[in-house]
Amino acid sequence: MALGSRFDRLREVFLRSPIAGPLVTLVVVFILLSFVPNFLTLRSLSGIINAATLTGFIAVGVTLLMIAGEFDLSVGSIMAMGGYVFGFHVVAGGSPWVGLLLALLVAGVMGLINGLILVRTGIPSFIITLGTQFMYTGVLWFYSRAQMLQITEDLPEFAILNGRIEWLSSWLPGANVRTAFIWLVLLVIVFQLVLVRTRFGNHVFAAGGNKAAAAAQGVLVNRVKLACFVISGMCAGLAGVMLFAQFKTVRIATGAGQELQAIAAAVVGGTLLSGGSGSIVGALIGVLLISMLRTGVVLTNIISADNFPAVVGVTIVGAAILNDFIRQRR
C-alpha cells in the first residue's frame, strides 16, 4: 500500500514534469533505432553525442530565454563571433583562458544589446534578433576581415575545453566522447537548478507565463529578461569557443541555422513556444533526440541524409503534439 502510493506520487511528479513527453520520445526512438544495424555501437552513440554538443550549449541559453517568453535568433552569429574572439586571441599568442573570458564578454554584450533593444522599444524579440542576427554578421565581416580563421597548433587547453576523452576511448574501443559534452552536462545541471530552485528561476517562469502578474508582484521583469538575453548570448559564445577548440577553425558562416536547431531542441524538449514553461534538461534531451534521428537516417538510408531536415520537421511537429497531449491530461 505504502509502496503503491509512493509509486502514484512518483508517477504524478513525472507526469507533471515538462520532460515527461521528451523522455518517453527519446526512449521510444532509441528502442526503435536499436533494431537498425550499426546503431547500437559505441561509435554511433558517441557520434550522436558529439554532433549534439555544440547545439546543446546554444540550446541551454535559448531555452532559458524562451521560458522567459523571448526569442534569440542571433545566437548563430554570436557563436561565430565567440569563435573569432577566442581564435584571434589564441593566434596572437594569448592565453586560451583569457580568450575564453573575452569571448564570453563579447557574446554577453551582444546578448545585452538584444535585451536592451527589447526593454527600451517593446518590439517583439523575434523581430529584433532577426535584425541583429544580420547586423552581428555584418560586424563580423569587418572584424574577421572576411577571412576564415584557422590554426594548426594544438594547445593543451583545447584538450581540456573540447578534446577526446582518451582514457574512455582506450577503455571502451570505439567510444569517442569529448570533454565538451561533460561541460555541457554540467551547464545543463547548473541552469536546471537555477531555473527550478532559485528566485531568479521562479521569476523567469513568471516573466514568460504572465508578465503583468509578475510585475504586479514586484518581479523586475525587464531585468529578468535582460539577464536571460545575456545568458543566451554567453551560451552561444561558449559554443563558438568549443567549436574552435575542437576544429581549430571558424568562419563567418559558422553557426548559421543554429538558432532554429536550438529552438527545435527546446520545443522537442517540452518548452512552450509561448513561454512560461519548459526545462533545460528537456533541451538536452531535445538535441540528443534530433542528433539520434540524424544518425538513424544516415544508417537506414531510407531517405537521403541530405533530406534530414524533413525528419527534424516531423519530429518537431510530432513532439509538440505529444507534449501538448501530456500537458492536457495532467
Next chain:
Amino acid sequence: MENISRRFGSIVAVEDVTLAIYAGEVTALLGDNGAGKSTLIKILTGVYPPTTGRIYFKGKPVQITSPRMARDLGIETVYQDLALVPLMSVARNFFLGREPVKSIGPFRFLDLKTMQERTAAALRDIGIEKFSGGRSVNEPVGKLSGGERQSVAIGRAVHFGASVLILDEPTSALSVAETEKVLHYTRQAKERGLAVIFISHNMSHVMRVADRYIVMRHGRQVADYRKGELTEQDLADLVTGERER
C-alpha cells in the same frame, strides 16, 4: 487621496478627486468604462504618478513611484485575470516576488518545502479547504477555476499583511457559486481589518458587499454614499448620469 488629477496629453483622465479609504470597510468604486476608475487605481498603486495632488497613507504624505513600492507599503492589487501565472504552481504563485530561500554555501535556493507548507496553511486559514491536503498547492494555477484563482490572490494579499486590498472586477466572468465565494473572502478580508477597494460593474454584487459607494463619471467623483443610503437603482442611475449626484 487629495485633489488627485491625471492628464494624458490634453485628455483629463482623473480630475480633482479627493477621497479617503478606511480600514475595516469595503469601499466600492463604480463608474462606466472610461470614467477614470482604473487610472485612479493605477495612481494609487504606483503605475502612474499623479499630475497633481497628494496621497496620504496612514496619515503621512507618500509618493508612490512604483508597483513595488505600493506593495511594500501594504497596498495589494488583485487584477482581473492578471493576478496569477497560470502555468506556475499555486505555491510558486503565492510566494512570487518574496520567495523564501535557504542558503547552501554561497548559494541561495528556494525553500520549496516552506513555500508549500505555508501556502497550504494560509489558504486553509482563510477557509479555502481545497488546499488543506497539502497536495494541491503544487498544481498549476491554470487548473483552478476563476473563483479559486481570485480566492488564492485575495488569500495571498491577506497573508502577506496587506492593509489596502484593491479588487479589480473580481466577480466578472464568474459563476454564481464562484461569486459567492469571492464575496465571502472579500468580507473576510474586511473583518481582518483591511481597507478593501472593490471595483465592479455589477450593482448587485456591490450592494451585497460594500459599506460605501464612490461613483466616478468623466474623471470626476460624483457621489460618496454609505450603505443604506441608496438603492441598487439609485446606484445605477449615478453611474449612467441619469442622476447627477
